[in-house]
Amino acid sequence: MTSTHTACNSRAKALLVLADGRVFQGESFGAQGTTLGEAVFTTAMTGYQETMTDPSYHGQIVVATAPQIGNTGWNDEDCESYGDKIWVAGLVIRDLSVQVSNWRAKRSLEDEMIAQNLVGISGVDTRAIVRHLRNFGSVSAGIFSGSDAHKPIEELVEIVKQQPSMAGLDLxxxxxxxxxxxxxxxxxxxxxxxxxxxxxxxxxxxxxxxxxxxxxxxxxxxxxxxxxxxxxxxxxxxxxxxxxxxxxxxxxxxxxxxxxxxxxxxxxxxxxxxxxxxxxxxxxxxxxxxxxxxxxxxxxxxxxxxxxxxxxxxxxxxxxxxxxxxxxxxxxxxxxxxxxxxxxxxxxxxxxxxxxxxxxxxxxxxxxxxxxxxxxxxxxxxxx
Missing domain, CATH: 3.40.50.880 (Class I glutamine amidotransferase (GATase) domain)
Structure with missing residues (x-):
């Protein structure tokens, strides 16, 4: 459940790669690079800040079913971890809100993701991803963006497969x-x-x-x-x-x-x-x-x-x-x-x-x- 990445605001190519070989192409947002974890989905329509800072999500790449994420920005009150740390391994969304609209917001979601070196992917069909996870179960996955996204798919799938399964992990x-x-x-x-x-x-x-x-x-x-x-x-x-x-x-x-x-x-x-x-x-x-x-x-x-x-x-x-x-x-x-x-x-x-x-x-x-x-x-x- 490791990640290596550097911050970047450009909309570089990004890939969500599942261990069973399914690949979804989108755009990088947040930090850029590679992150690995178990792909899971949340049906919550609100509360992405609480979700992302919940330590129970450690080691998991979260797919949001809500179609637009980021519209309420990021505030200094709603973090759920000691020290306000983001614990999700990565974030998968369909549409990143271009505007923050909440009176408590101090910065944007992407600003916080860059500050905490969290890799994300946007512009993917989250409905198809969720349907795949419902059919086949939560599975090891990786988000690869920037230069990492241009490596051969077979190599990326192998990287994803090599990470430990959530079953048996003491976290x-x-x-x-x-x-x-x-x-x-x-x-x-x-x-x-x-x-x-x-x-x-x-x-x-x-x-x-x-x-x-x-x-x-x-x-x-x-x-x-x-x-x-x-x-x-x-x-x-x-x-x-x-x-x-x-x-x-x-x-x-x-x-x-x-x-x-x-x-x-x-x-x-x-x-x-x-x-x-x-x-x-x-x-x-x-x-x-x-x-x-x-x-x-x-x-x-x-x-x-x-x-x-x-x-x-x-x-x-x-x-x-x-x-x-x-x-x-x-x-x-x-x-x-x-x-x-x-x-x-x-x-x-x-x-x-x-x-x-x-x-x-x-x-x-x-x-x-x-x-x-x-x-x-x-x-x-x-x-x-």
Whole structure:
């Protein structure tokens, strides 16, 4: 998942090359050169800045289904990564907006891509690319622009094929913080939560802060004994990139947290880790769920939420099924109405729960935001 490139504003030739030999020709935008990653698509019509800075997209070339990208420019408020880093490996779009039209924009999308050395390709038929990925699944890919785009196609396909597959990749330690840091509560702190940074989005601790939670963000795989020094009221496991089957260390830590009966809340990658800690297996989806309009059914309440999602792996399980674990009975609590994918798991006791989607709503709908309030209720009940 490497990239080498130099900045250039000229509209040079660019190629999107898939490992199965399919090639799409367009124009270079952003930085110029070569970038490699797994080609995936997002159906979100808005929120490209949040998508591009989401650490869960590390190692992925994102194809936008919205026909025009860049019209809202780039601002200083909506980045979802610590340090405002772009994490996508590359960006594929149909049409780059020639004009920025948003009162918060500080610069254009292309300005930021050049500043952060991100390679993009525009002027391609994104409908055809998405249809190809839906038919054949997410696949290794590369964007080649400038002089790199004039190399023989056979050579470019071979370069793309040689990169490692997303299945089996352990990426969380590549995106997480090196040292713990604290996000203070707004007003008086009512609770202290330790958040494991598997690739955390900045809007998550911000949601905690609004609710009077002091959040201590720690690196992935921080030993359980270390987090106990903070005397947490609860533990949070964040979203993040890579294959959950590689997260054996975090699975073991979560089992220690469950055994200690500490309140636990997880999202996305955290859902897969909790599921594995409870004995479930994971698998790679054909093309994943990436968008801000995915319907999810809560089997405990019968309520349907429209959710923001970004995941290429999922838990194996049956809708609503209750199963035994060393920590008490657990249940598959949520499933996707589009394809039946498991979207949530919880201990029947309520002491630990997780969902596969993003309640912090960056970008996306607010339907799932009450999951943060559920965490407060859980910590409050546990204190009593």
């Amino acid at each position: 969380s330690e590549q995106v997480c913080t090196d040292e713990p840091y604290v996000v203070e509560a707004q007003g008086d702190a009512q609770y202290t939560v330790v958040a494991y940074d598997m690739g955390i989005k900045t809007n998550t601790p911000r949601n905690f802060a609004k609710r009077g939670i002091r959040t201590i963000v720690v690196p992935a795989n921080t030993p359980f004994a270390e987090i106990l020094k903070h005397n947490p009221d609860g533990v949070f496991i964040s979203n993040g990139p890579g294959d959950p089957a590689t997260a054996d260390v975090m699975v073991g830590i979560v089992q220690e947290i469950l055994a200690a009966k500490l309140p636990l809340f997880g999202i996305c990658f955290g859902n897969q880790i909790l599921g594995r800690a409870l004995g479930l297996e994971t698998y790679k989806l054909k093309f994943g769920h990436r968008g801000v309009n995915v319907p999810v059914l809560n089997h405990l309440t019968g309520k349907i939420d429209i959710t923001s999602q970004n995941h290429g792996f999922a838990l194996k399980g049956e809708a609503g099924k209750v199963f035994s674990t060393p920590f008490g009975d657990a249940q598959i609590t949520h499933t996707c109405l589009n394809d039946g994918t498991v979207e949530g798991v919880a201990l029947v006791s309520g002491l630990a729960y997780s969902v596969q989607y993003h309640p912090e709503s960056a970008a996306g709908p607010n339907d799932a935001n009450p999951l943060f309030d559920q965490f407060i209720e859980l910590m409050n009940a546990n204190k009593k």
